[in-house]
Amino acid sequence: SLGCAKNLVDSEEIISFLKRSGATIVPDPKNADLIFINTCAFIEAAKKEAIDTILEMAKYGKPLVVLGCFAQRYGKAVASEMPEVKCWIPFGTYGTIAQQLNAAFPNLDLSGGIDATKREFAYPGPEAYLRIAEGCNDFCTFCAIPYIRGRFHSVPLPLLERQMDDMEKGGIRSLTLIAQDTSMYGRDIGTSLTALVQKCLQHPRFNWVKLMYLYPDEIPDSLIEFYADSEHSLTPYFDLPLQHASDHILKRMNRRGREQDYVELLDKVRTKRPDIVLRTTMMVGFPGETDEDFEELLRFVEKEKFDHLGAFIYNREEGTPAYSFKDQVPAKIKKERLDALMKLQAGISYSLNKARIGRKYKVLITGYDAGNLAYKGISDLFAPDDIDGKLYVFSDDPLSVGDIVEAEIVNASVYDLDAKVVRVLEKAERPTTDHIG
Ligand code: SF4
Known part of the structure; x- marks a missing residue:
């Protein structure tokens, strides 16, 4: 499963469908009769990764099934050059996955299909994603x-409620809501993200509820209130992909909101919840980005001091408006700007991380890292999947996946933190022996 967490949820639903159809899932491609590759094609690097993975899997000499965004976008165009791929299943045709597989492999007789309420979690444990919508109406030009x-379409609220109930019963303690544009949730079906979050927070076993990919001009005050609610608080982790801070570039990107709006929003969130962890994503080298635009971005980042910042170099994407913008930025300048931005952020992240030494956090134990002789943990501080950094937890006594502990930060690097267990707050209900040190 390549690409983002949204794609991973698709893979989990596909695996569930295959298992319900009688397939056995084997982790080693050597032992498989069919190899499934769920791809991403969002940016140049993702396309390359999809092609490399297809070529790598082809070496096993087994028929390949390629699903996902790469199949959607390029399947038809490259099918004749990749005869190892016996079946291309574009994202938009998942409704007929059984029929497509039966047609490609006559010895199969699959029935049924993908069911959003049935997932086979890729990483069984106490944390999970909840995909609340699909598609996007924002049309950023890149x-x-x-x-x-x-186009954007929300998952119906009753279906999400059912999924949340099942997840809570299944032992999920940390839930992360995702979509391409999370804040848009519900607008197409007469509800709202605020209503969904309210439902989510009614599940007392969800100790961490994080929202990823919020769009800056769609965040109502009612949602921000949840971060300050002392009884049923959203995890104070605020992910706001902004892409840039120069109004000139934001306009060309077709992004709504301007730098001043972003400053006001961040101020409002910090006033409501001073300890909130802020994450953003920025893009450098967008067509027409001048030295002044880039300096504006650096000034903004320096001033706002995000806890986490992911940065990307702009890549021309076929079929998007920015592809044909005339004033493309030379590759060398794009790289220099990325390096300068990441250097600035590294200094900010390091000083914020250092300031956390001595502070105590509630941590959910999610696994064991044998290389570092430490447990891995989820807290308020990082997104899942280590995209921000890693929290290593050291303990004198053995812990289980699903335990919740209080841990004190004892060491900090630019991105990662080390913590020492102060006390165990709660033992896992159903301790697993997976990943235990
Ligand atoms: S970058 Fe813009 S168009 Fe693309 S998914 Fe995000 S909000 Fe939608």
């Missing part, structure tokens, strides 16, 4: 997602 994944 982004191919609306053309690949289609």
Whole structure:
């Protein structure tokens, strides 16, 4: 399963469908009869990774099934050059996955299909994603997602409620809500993200509820209130992909909101919840980005001091408006700007991390890292999947996945933190022996 967490949820639903159809899932491709590759094609690097993975899997000499965004966007164009791929299943045709597989492999007789309420979690444990919508209506001029994944549509609230109930019963303690544009949730079906979060927070076993990918101009005060609610608080982790801070570039990107709006929003969130952890994503080298635009971005980042910042170099994406913008930035300058931005952020992240030494956090134990002789943990401080950094937890006594501890930060690097267990707050209900040190 390549690409983002949203794609991973697709893979989990596909695996569930295959298992319900009688397939056995084997981790080693050597032992498989069919190899499934769920791809991403969002940016140049993702396309390359998809092609490399297909070529690598082809070496096993087994028929390949390629799904996902790469199949959607390029399957038809490259099918004749990749005869190892016996079946291309574009993202938009998952409704007929059984029929497509039966047609490609006559010895199969699959029935049924993908069911959003049935997932086979890729990483069984106490944390999970909840995908609340699909597609996007925002049409940022650099982004191919609306053309690949289609228009925004929310998952019906009752279906999400059922999924949340099942997850809570299944032992999930940390839930992360995702979509291409999370804040848009519900607008197409007469509800709202605030209503969904309210439902989510009614599940007392969810100790961490994080929202990823919020769009800056769609965040109502009612949602921000949840971060300050002392009884049923959203995890104070605020992910706001901004892409840039120069109004000139934001306009060309077709992003709504301007630098001043972003400053006011961040002020409002910090006033409500002073300890909130802020994450953003920025893009450098967008067509027409001048030295002044880039300096504006650096000034903004320096001033706002995000806890986490992911940065990308702009890549021309076929079929998007920015592809044909005339004033493309030379590759060398794009790289220099990325390096300068990441250097600035590294200093900010390091000083914020250092300031956390001595502070105590509630941590959910999610695994064991044998290389570092430490447990891995989820807290308020990082997103899942280590995209921000890693929290290593050291303990004198053995812990289980699912234990909740209080841990004190004892060491900090630019991105990662080390913590020492102060006390165990709660033992896992159903301790697993997986990943135990
Ligand atoms: S909000 Fe913009 S960048 Fe994000 S998925 Fe939608 S179009 Fe792409």
